[in-house]
Amino acid sequence: MMHAIYPAPAHPFRYELNKEFHFAAAHYIPAEAAGRCSRVHGHTYYCNVTVGGDRLDECGFLVNFSEIKKLVQDRFDHRLLNEDELFGGPARLPNGGEAAEAVVQGSKAAEAMRHGKADAARGAWAERAAAVEAAGEQGAASGAVRHGKADAAWQGSAAIADSALDPERFPTTEVVARTVWQLVQEELDRRGNGARCLQVFLRETPSSYVIYRPEAAHG
Numbered sequence: 196m197m198h199a200i201y202p203a204p205a206h207p208f209r210y211e212l213n214k215e216f217h218f219a220a221a222h223y224i225p226a227e228a229a230g231r232c233s234r235v236h237g238h239t240y241y242c243n244v245t246v247g248g249d250r251l252d253e254c255g256f257l258v259n260f261s262e263i264k265k266l267v268q269d270r271f272d273h274r275l276l277n278e279d280e281l282f283g284g285p286a287r288l289p290n291g292g293e294a295a296e297a298v299v300q301g302s303k304a305a306e307a308m309r310h311g312k313a314d315a316a317r318g319a320w321a322e323r324a325a326a327v328e329a330a331g332e333q334g335a336a337s338g339a340v341r342h343g344k345a346d347a348a349w350q351g352s353a354a355i356a357d358s359a360l361d362p363e364r365f366p367t368t369e370v371v372a373r374t375v376w377q378l379v380q381e382e383l384d385r386r387g388n389g390a391r392c393l394q395v396f397l398r399e400t401p402s403s404y405v406i407y408r409p410e411a412a413h414g
């Protein structure tokens with residue numbers, strides 16, 4: 196486990212909490228310019244989340260340490276990050292055995308995306324939407340196919356491909372750190388004691404890490 200090698204953010208709060216944890220995940224960067232990182236590979240990510248606030252809850256917590264860890268690990272641990280809709284993955288995946296064809300088409304789409312081939316990816320996603328529909332899955336694109344709305348189906352699948360090809364959603368260390376911040380802040384907002392996620396430190400490899408701080412924290 197890491198030990199406070201990350202910088203402490205300046206803030207006006209009375210309490211500052213830090214939670215360190217790790218998660219293992221695979222990813223690829225869907226751009227040829229990313230070189231070897233465009234191939235699927237994995238990391239053990241080390242993460243430190245910093246939360247600030249003034250008001251403690253009924254347990255005397257700013258937020259329970261374990262809730263922060265669980266929130267992130269449940270979502271990302273032992274996953275292919277690109278499949279998560281937060282990183283442009285499809286919101287719905289086919290049901291295993293029922294959707295073999297969808298899996299094949301999904302693989303073709305993923306392969307096309309890995310190489311930044313938007314048109315090929317859109318075509319494969321359209322094929323996948325049709326295959327998923329055949330497997331009885333509900334969804335925007337497949338629903339459109341079911342109702343014979345080819346244009347809507349095309350747009351749905353194109354949106355999936357476009358989303359997955361938006362660099363702001365590629366699972367780079369920068370984007371994963373920002374996404375961890377988003378997940379944590381959404382949870383803090385639900386709790387309603389005014390706590391703020393001030394910083395996410397994310398180490399991807401022994402020599403590479405990113406720190407994400409929301410603009411509001413230094414505005």
Ligand SMILES: Nc1nc2c(c(=O)[nH]1)N=C([C@H](O)[C@H](O)COP(=O)(O)OP(=O)(O)OP(=O)(O)O)CN2
Nearest residue numbers: 224231232236238366367368369399400401402403
């Ligand atoms: N700004 C970014 N650059 C790179 C990212 C990233 O997310 N943001 N990611 C990668 C790769 O995914 C790679 O796995 C990590 O890169 P790198 O630091 O080059 O990894 P090494 O352990 O091989 O580095 P050494 O210099 O050998 O220690 C690439 N770039």
